[in-house]
Amino acid sequence: MKNRTCVFLLKRLALNKYIVFVIFFSISIVIYQYSIYKESNDLGESKDDSNLENISPFDEVKYHEKIVNSYFNRRREWRTSNLGSILFKNADVNVYRRKDTEKRTFTIVIWKYWNWLQHRHMYSFGASQCWKRLREIITCGYGKIYQRYRRKKSLIDYRKDISLEGCSVKNCVFPKNDRDFDTADAVVVHVQHGLFPNNTKKRNPRQRWIFLSDESPVNAFFQSERRIKLQDIVNTFNWSMTYRSESDVPVPYGRTIPLLESLEAMAEKPINDIIPNWSKKRQDVLAAILISHCGVSYRMNYVNELKKHLNLDVHGSCSENHKNSCPGHFRADCPIISEYLFYLVFENSKCQEYLTEKAFYHAYSKGAIPVIMGPTVQECETLLPPDSFLHVDNYDTVEELAMDIINISKDLPRLLLYHEWRRHFKVINEHGYFGSKSQHYCRICEALNYNDEGVKIYDENMLKPYFDVASTCT
Numbered sequence: 001m002k003n004r005t006c007v008f009l010l011k012r013l014a015l016n017k018y019i020v021f022v023i024f025f026s027i028s029i030v031i032y033q034y035s036i037y038k039e040s041n042d043l044g045e046s047k048d049d050s051n052l053e054n055i056s057p058f059d060e061v062k063y064h065e066k067i068v069n070s071y072f073n074r075r076r077e078w079r080t081s082n083l084g085s086i087l088f089k090n091a092d093v094n095v096y097r098r099k100d101t102e103k104r105t106f107t108i109v110i111w112k113y114w115n116w117l118q119h120r121h122m123y124s125f126g127a128s129q130c131w132k133r134l135r136e137i138i139t140c141g142y143g144k145i146y147q148r149y150r151r152k153k154s155l156i157d158y159r160k161d162i163s164l165e166g167c168s169v170k171n172c173v174f175p176k177n178d179r180d181f182d183t184a185d186a187v188v189v190h191v192q193h194g195l196f197p198n199n200t201k202k203r204n205p206r207q208r209w210i211f212l213s214d215e216s217p218v219n220a221f222f223q224s225e226r227r228i229k230l231q232d233i234v235n236t237f238n239w240s241m242t243y244r245s246e247s248d249v250p251v252p253y254g255r256t257i258p259l260l261e262s263l264e265a266m267a268e269k270p271i272n273d274i275i276p277n278w279s280k281k282r283q284d285v286l287a288a289i290l291i292s293h294c295g296v297s298y299r300m301n302y303v304n305e306l307k308k309h310l311n312l313d314v315h316g317s318c319s320e321n322h323k324n325s326c327p328g329h330f331r332a333d334c335p336i337i338s339e340y341l342f343y344l345v346f347e348n349s350k351c352q353e354y355l356t357e358k359a360f361y362h363a364y365s366k367g368a369i370p371v372i373m374g375p376t377v378q379e380c381e382t383l384l385p386p387d388s389f390l391h392v393d394n395y396d397t398v399e400e401l402a403m404d405i406i407n408i409s410k411d412l413p414r415l416l417l418y419h420e421w422r423r424h425f426k427v428i429n430e431h432g433y434f435g436s437k438s439q440h441y442c443r444i445c446e447a448l449n450y451n452d453e454g455v456k457i458y459d460e461n462m463l464k465p466y467f468d469v470a471s472t473c474t
Contacts, residue, residue: 067386067424068258074382081248082450083443087255088245093168096450106172106448108441109184111197114176117190120432121440122163122174125331163441172445185448188212188241194224196233205455210239210249210444214431217469218349230460230467237458239447241440242466244353245383249447251440252353253431254360256385259424266423274422276367277338285311286409287371289344290326290334290362291318299346302373302398306344309402313340330357330433338366341409342390347374351473352465355383357433364388364427369418371405385421 072090085091110117119125164170181187181197186208189196192215203209211233213220221228239248259266272278287310294300294317306312313319315326315334326334337343343363347354353375363370370389372380377391395401408415432438464471 064259064263064424071256071386071425075245078382079246081246081250081447082452083447084245084247084250086446086450087250087252090258093450098449101169101171101449104171106185106445107180107183108172108174108186108188108444108448109178109181110174111178111181111187111189112195113190113193114178118176121438122161124162124432124435124437162437164445165437167439167442167445169442169445169449172441172448174441186210186239186444188444189237191220191228191233192223194221194226194228196236208238208448209236210241211237211458211466212241212251212440213466214243214251216347216349216351216354217467217472218351220467228467230463233458233463233467234460235457238456239451240458240466241444243355244465246465248451249443251430251443253356253433254364254427254429256383256425256427259422259426263423271416271419271422275419276365278367280339281341281367282339283341283409285313286340286405287311287342287344288313288315288337288340288368289346290315290337290358291346292316293348294318296348299348299373302346302392303344305398306402309399310405312344333434334362337362337368340368341415342371342405343368345370345372345374345389349473350374351469352376353379353383355380357429357431359384359389360427360429361434361436365429367419369408369415371401385425385427388418388421 068090075089078084078088080088082096086093086096163174164172175184182202182204184207187197188210190212192213197209215222241247241249241251243252244250245252266274289303289312291299291303291314300318303312303314307314313322315322315336319325325336326332343358343366345355345358345363347356347358350373355372355375359370359372362368364385370384371392372389373392374380375383377393380389380391390401390404392401395404408418429436430439432440466472
């Protein structure tokens with residue numbers, strides 16, 4: 001009897017322990033779930049958007065809108081045209097549509113340099129490549145026929161004008177000469193050669209003269225035979241057309257825009273499935289740069305010093321060992337660049353917002369982390385995808401930068417963090433280089449449709465951000 005009583009008490013004790021354990025475990029789960037809920041809720045209500053990289057990948061769909069809004073909030077104080085607000089502030093294009101332009105056709109004259117600019121901005125160089133290939137085929141198989149017809153212009157009539165393909169407006173025409181100069185709605189003047197129309201006083205005051213410059217102030221007039229001063233173009237132009245965000249007609253080399261694909265599907269993918277050319281990346285040589293302009297001393301000196309501490313490949317005509325590896329020209333791609341984890345975005349001048357295809361194409365589009373020398377860190381943070389780049393100004397020495405590149409390459413989680421932005425944004429190239437489509441003529445047409453109709457003229461102070469080296473460059 002005593003034995004049965006002992007067994008009964010032991011079983012009851014064991015049962016009580018089990019019950020206590022279950023209760024304790026249940027309470028623990030409740031507390032844990034509440035903490036997760038509170039943490040998630042606090043993150044959603046937090047006013048501090050500066051540390052978004054800590055958001056769990058599983059929550060990225062939920063926080064996509066928050067991340068995008070946080071990014072564009074950095075640009076809230078930017079001074080932009082209506083078109084600039086659409087391109088850089090993620091503004092709704094419909095806000096700026098005007099009924100008075102719906103049945104109107106705008107005439108835009110490309111002054112003096114139509115033949116030079118058409119290959120890039122009308123055909124994005126694609127047609128010239130097709131013509132080159134066609135010529136090769138004809139030459140190889142039908143030499144006599146080619147010799148007979150090579151001078152006939154009809155052979156190149158197959159080129160298709162794609163300047164307004166995908167454009168939000170199409171009510172613009174671009175005459176192939178200057179005969180419509182006096183009656184055109186807009187006249188575009190490329191400033192590179194330092195030549196300008198001389199009939200300023202006779203023009204229609206409603207006609208917009210637009211200066212076009214793709215270069216930084218350091219090289220804006222680099223093909224001019226004479227030295228150009230601001231006084232030479234004061235009170236001449238009505239609109240600006242440059243890579244700068246404040247331009248009346250912004251034409252950046254590339255842009256960061258929100259991702260429009262299925263966010264849920266993107267969040268479920270491993271990040272290395274999203275990175276372009278990930279399977280090609282190498283560990284023996286971590287970084288590369290493609291340089292064909294060797295006269296920028298600060299850039300070459302930094303590259304040479306970096307090579308002392310880091311395995312680095314230099315491609316293009318400035319290289320000692322890779323001169324023939326890449327053409328170093330914007331009409332032809334350089335496929336080998338896709339093999340590197342890092343790409344050196346060392347611009348030929350350090351000027352505000354001057355970021356070229358080096359960042360948008362050679363780095364981001366090829367799946368590399370850009371290492372930037374050019375605009376300031378702060379400017380890069382507002383122009384480029386969040387937490388996506390290294391900047392030379394963040395390092396005290398060249399050796400320190402080299403060591404960080406090496407350390408990042410060995411730390412896979414840290415390396416992949418520089419690509420997390422790809423779940424929420426994408427980078428697009430818009431300059432007509434390396435097979436991308438030029439958006440220049442589309443942007444002029446959009447500006448005529450969306451921008452304020454008020455008349456203005458550029459005085460000396462308004463010209464300085466675009467042409468005065470002392471004001472905008474270091």
